[in-house]
Amino acid sequence: MNPEDRKTKQLPKVGIYGLTSCAGDQLTIVNCEDQILDIFGSAEISSFLMAKSDNTEGEIDVAIVEGSVSSKGDLEMLEDIRKRSKVLIALGNCACNGGPQAACVAAEDHKERMKQVYGDVKWSLPDPIDAKPLSAYVKVDMQITGCPIDKWEFLRALGRLVKGDGPIPISYPVCVECKYNENECLLFKNEMCLGPITLAGCNSVCINHNIPCFGCRGAVIEANVAGEAEMLVNMKHPQFPDRKNFDYQDVKNRAMMYGGNTMAELLDKAKVKGAKK
Amino acid sequence: MKEIKVEHLARVEGHGAITVEVDGRKVKDVKFEVLEGPRLFETITLGKTPAENLSVVPRICAICTLSHRYASLRGLEKCLDIKIPEKTHWMRELMLAGEAIESHSLHVYLLALPDLLGYPNAVAMVTKYADSVVQGLTLKKFGNSIMELCSARATHGENPIIGGFGKFPTNEKLYAIADQAKTLIPYAEGVIDILGNMQYPTFFEKETVFACCNPPDNQYGLVSDEIILSDGKKFSCEDYTKITNERVVPHSFAKRSLYKNSPFSVGSLARVNNLGDRLQERAGDAYEKYKNARWKKNPVYNNLAQAIELLYALEQVPVYVEKLVELKDPPIVKPKRQSGKGTGAVEAPRGTLYHSYEVKDGRMAKVDIITPTAQNYEDIEKYLRLAAEYMVSEGRKDDDVRFQLEVIARAYDPCISCSAHLVKLVRK
C-alpha cells in the first residue's frame, strides 16, 4: 500500500443501479447510516438513483447492479452499464440468482403467468421477459448475494474495491456460521433447513432466531443439492429415529424460492428418490 | 407536439417515469409509468406452504417489508384460524412502529427535505443543514434498530412467523429502545416545525377521498380489520375489492385502483386527515398546531403528515415496550386448520396494504396483494395532470415543470417497485 499514491490518484468512479427488484440491496447501502459519508468519501458515486438526483452516466470503474433482468428495458440498461464499466458487480439475490421472481421459471410459461395476473393487455412498455440473473446476459465480475445483502459484507467488499482489490468471496455454507453461533441444529428439530447448501454471509441470522434457513443467499459453491434433498426427503438418521422426512415438492419449492435458476438446474441434475417428474 | 419527460424518477424506490405530452400550451396527456419489470409475486407462492408465502411476499418491497409481513401474517392466521397471544401482538405493533420511523425519516429527511430546500441529495445538504441530515440518519438508524430487534434484520427479517416469533428480544434490549425513543422526540418535533411553516404551491390543489384502516376503540393506529373513508363510509377489510377494484393500464406494470370511479389517496396524509383527531400527547399537539383545510387537497402536505406520524411512532415505542416487558415469551401457536380464507390489512408507511389469501390443505390456493402505491396511482396522475396543465398554460420552462412534477410524485413517496408487483386476484 502506498499512501502517496492514494492522494494523487482520483477516486474510483462507482455507479449503483437497480433493475427489477425490491430495492432492498440499495436500501441496505442507504441503511449504512454510520458509513454513508465514508462511502461517498471513498469513491466518486457518479450514479445512485435511489439516493441522489445529480447522476451522470459516463465511463465508470465499478458498476454495482441490483435486480434481475425482467424486461427488455432492464436488458438495455444492463448492456449499457456493462459497456461503460470496468468491473461489474451483481448485487443481491435477484442479480445473482434471479431472485424470487425467477422462482417459477421451470414451472410455468411466463406469458401465461402474465395473463393470470394482468389479464389480456397489449403493453406499450418495454416487453416483459422471464426473470434472469445478470450473468445470463453479460459478464459479471463478482457477486455479492443475499436477500438482502449483508451490510458488512458489502462494506468489506467496497473497502477492497475502492483500493483496487477484488472482494474475497465467501465459499462456505450457512452451517459454518450457524456453528460459530453455537446454535442447535434445526434439522434435528424437524425443520426444513437449507443451511448446508446455502451460501453463508448472513451470520446465520435466521437460525439464531430458531427459524430455518430459507436459502435466501442462493446456493453455495459445490452445493450438494442432491444430498440435501435426499436427506430431507428420504434419509433416516439412525441416531435420531424421530427425525421426520419432507415431501419432495416442498423441498423443491423452498430451494427454488431464492435459488432461482441456479437451484433449478442443480435440482434437475439431482436424481432424488421420490421426486415426481 | 413535444414531450416533457422525467425519465428516471430519482430518490424513489424502483423505476418510475413521468411523461407529459404537450401541444402548444395544452397538455394532451400525462402518464406516470412504472418501468420496472413485473415480478408476478402472486403466482410465485401458489401451491407452496404458508411459511414459504410469508417468507417471500415481504420481498415485494424492501422499505415496507414488515408491513407486508404483518399483513401477510394477519391474512394467513385468519386462514389457519390462529389467535395470537398478547405479547406477539405488541411485538408486531412495535415492529410496525419501527418501520414507520425508518421509512418516514428516510422520506422526510433524506428524500423530501432536499427537494424542499433545493438540494440534489441529502449528502449535498450537509454543508448547510448538517443537523437535519444527522438527525435524519439517527432516526432512520433507530427505526432500523427496532426492525432488527423485532425481525432479526433491518430488511426482510424472518423472525416474525405464523403464530408468533422465532425469538423474543430480551427486556434489556427493549428498555434500551424505549429510552432512546424518548430522546429522539425533539428531532421529530423540529422537523414538524420546519415542514409546518413551509410555503407550498397551491396551483394543483383539489379535494380527494382518503382511505385508511380504522383502528378499534377510537385509537390512532396502523392496524385494523375495518377500513374507513373520508366520506364516512366503513368497510370490512374482507371487502377490500369494493374500494380498490383494480384495473390494468397498458403503460404500466402496476395496477391501479378507483373508488366509486374516481381516484383516492392512502398514506400518512389519509390517516392524519381521517384519524388525526384521535392523536394524543405531543403528536396530538402538533396535529392541532398545524391542522389546515388545504391538507384535504394538496398531496405535498403528505410530508408534514409523515413527520407527525414519525412523532406518533416515537411516542408509541415506550408504550409498547412497557407492555412487552411484563409478558412472558409465549410459544408459537399452531394452526387449528389447514384450509381457509382471510384478508389482512395494515397501514404501511405509504398507505393501506391488503393481503388476501385462500389456503387449501396447507398450500396456498389464492393470493391477492394490493399495495398502497397501486391505490394512489390514479391520484398521483391526477395531481400531475393538474400541475402540468397549469404550468404549461403559464408557459413555464421545461426544467421547472419537470422539477415540480417530480416533487409531487415524490411527495407520495411512491414505492414504485412495490406497485409493480401488484397483481390481481387469480381465480382458477
Added chain:
Amino acid sequence: MIDNSCIAGDRSNPFLPEMMRIVRRFDLTSDVRFFQVRPTEASRALTLYYKPGTFMMVSNPGVGEAPLSISSTPSRPGLIEFCVRNVGHVTNSLFRMKENDEIGIRGPYGNGFPIETLKGRDLIIVMGGLGAAPLRSLLLYALDNRDDFGEIYLLHGAKNPHEMLFRKEFYDMMERDDLHCMLSVDKDDTGKWPAKVGLVTSLFKEIKHIDPKTTHAAICGPPVMYRFVLQELLKLKIPKHQILMNLERRMKCGVGKCGHCVVREVYTCLDGPVFSYWDVLNMKELIY
C-alpha cells in the same frame, strides 16, 4: 535453532510481519515479476539468514498474505528476492506496488534444501516455469560455494523463450565452465532462440559425468513436469531419497497451525516444502 535477529518478523509472535521496502522490481515474463526487498532499517538486512528452498510469508496490509519462495541466496546477504506470478488478490496487489513501497514479511519457513548433506555431491537441478524461483536460490548458493560441490547440471525448460524466467541470467551462465547449463524451450516462436528447442526431458541425455550414488537431484515445476522428469532421473539410477522436490499447497500461516497444507501427518510448511521422491511415494496424497 535460528535466533531472533536472523528471521524477518518476531519470534514471540510468529504471525507478526516485519515491514520491508521494495528496492527494485522488474518483469521476468508477462505475468511474473521480480522483487528485491530489504528491511526498512538497512543495517538489519545483513543479519537475516535463510536456507535455499525456504519461503517467506509476504503480506500486503488490507489484502492478505501469501507464501513465496526465496529466489536469492543467503551467500549474497542484504537483499531478499522473490519472483511473483500474478494469480490472485495478494499477488495482484504486489504487481501494483512500486519501488519504496512497503510490504510485510515474515519467515523464513520450511525445511529448505539439506545443504549440509548436499556438500560434496553432484547436483542436477531441473526447473520449469515458476519452479525457477526456489531452485535459483539453490543454484546460486552452489555456485557461490562452488568448491563444496561436484558436477552441477542446470536443466531449465520453458514453453517458449519469453516465458523463461531469468533467461538472460541463465543464458550468461552457459558461458561458465564450472556449470552444465542447459536451457530449452518447447517451441521457439521468436525464431531467435540461441539454445535448445525441445522438451526439458530431452536434455537428460547430455548428463554424463555423474555418479548416481552421490548425485542429488532437485526439481520444481508445473505438475505435468514431474512425472516425465522423475522417469528420466530414475533411468539415471538416482536413488529415490536423493531426488528432492519442492511442493506447493494452500497455506495460511506457514508455521504449522492453520492446517491447510497438511497431508496425513505431514505439514508441507514445516516438514516441507522440500520432499524426497521416497517421501512422496509413501504419502500418496502429496502430489496428484
Added chain:
Amino acid sequence: MRILKLKKKDLKKFLESISSFGELWAPVKKGNRWAFQPTAPDNIDLDAGRTILPLKKFMVPQKFTMFKYNKEGYTPELSNIPSRIVFGAHPCDIAGLNILDKLFTENFPDPYYIERRKKTAIIGLSCLPDEFCFCNETGTDTVEEGFDLFLSETGTDFYLVWIGSSLGDDLMRMAENLFSEDIAFEDIQKFTNWKKERAKKFKVNIDLTGMPSIFELSLNSKIWDKIGERCLACGSCSMVCPTCNCYDVKDTVELRECKGERNRCWDSCTLHEYSLVAGGHNFRANRSDRLRLWYTHKLESFIGAYGKPSCVGCGRCLVTCPVDINAYTLAKTLREEEVFFK
C-alpha cells in the same frame, strides 16, 4: 497430584469466592443441547451433557483479530483478552485441549492461544456418558492434566477435587476453608464404585485398534466415494470437533483510510476451498478426498505421530452430522468392510 474433598453444597460458595479471577462460564441449556455461556453459579446445570461447541472456543475463538494495521505496520491484538473461569469441562474436552496444546505451543508457539489458555481457568467436572459418548474407547474418559481443578462425582455428598496446576491451587486457596484433606477409606471405595458404574454406561462400541493400517489399506476404497456423495460439505463436524483447529485468515480494510485488521476464523477441511490454490488447482476437489483427510487426521495420522487418535470420543460428530457420517459410522464401515451407508 493433590486431591481434596469439597462438599457439594459448598460448590456455589466456592465459585462465588473465586469470582475475582474472571467471568464465570458454564454449560447452560440451549434448546435440547447445552452451551458454555456466562452465567451465575445458581444457573449452572451440573448434569449438562456435551456442549454444542467444545472448549476450543475459549482458546481459539470462532473469529478474532490478530493484528490491527495502519501505514506504519502491524500491531498485535493481545491486550484485551478477558480472564475467565470455565466450569464444567468434561474429561474428553480437556483431553481435546491437551491435543490443541501440543499443536499451538510447540514449534512456533502461537501467542494468541497461549495468552488465552493462561487467562482461562479450567475447572473440570466428571460426567456420565450418554448414548453417543465413546471416550472409554479413545482413552479420554479420565484426564490427568490440562485442567486447573477437576471435580469428580463420588456418588455421595462431596466431590473429590484434583489440583492440576498452580493456578488451581491459588483458586482453591481463595476459599481454603471449604476444602478438606481427610479422605477416608470408604470415600475411596465410593469413588471407585461410582467409576465402575460409569464405565458400564457406555453404549457406543467403536474399535480403534489398528486404525492406521486400516486407513492405509482402504485409501482407494469405494467407500469414500459413497461417503463423498452423502456428505453435504456443511463443515459442522469440524466446527464442533474439540481437536479440529484449521483456520483461515482474512484482511479487512477501512473505506477511506489505510487501516484495518487481520482476522482469523475457523475453517474446515470439508469445505470446497480448503485445498484450492490460486490459478484454480484444487488438491482436494472431491468431497470424498476432503472427508478422507478429516478422518485420517482424526483416526490415523495422530496415532502415527503421538500413539493415540486425535478423536477424544466426545460424540459431537455423532449428534451433529445431519447425514450420519461420523467417527463411529466411519470406523465401523472401514473395519467391517460392509457398506454401512446404503
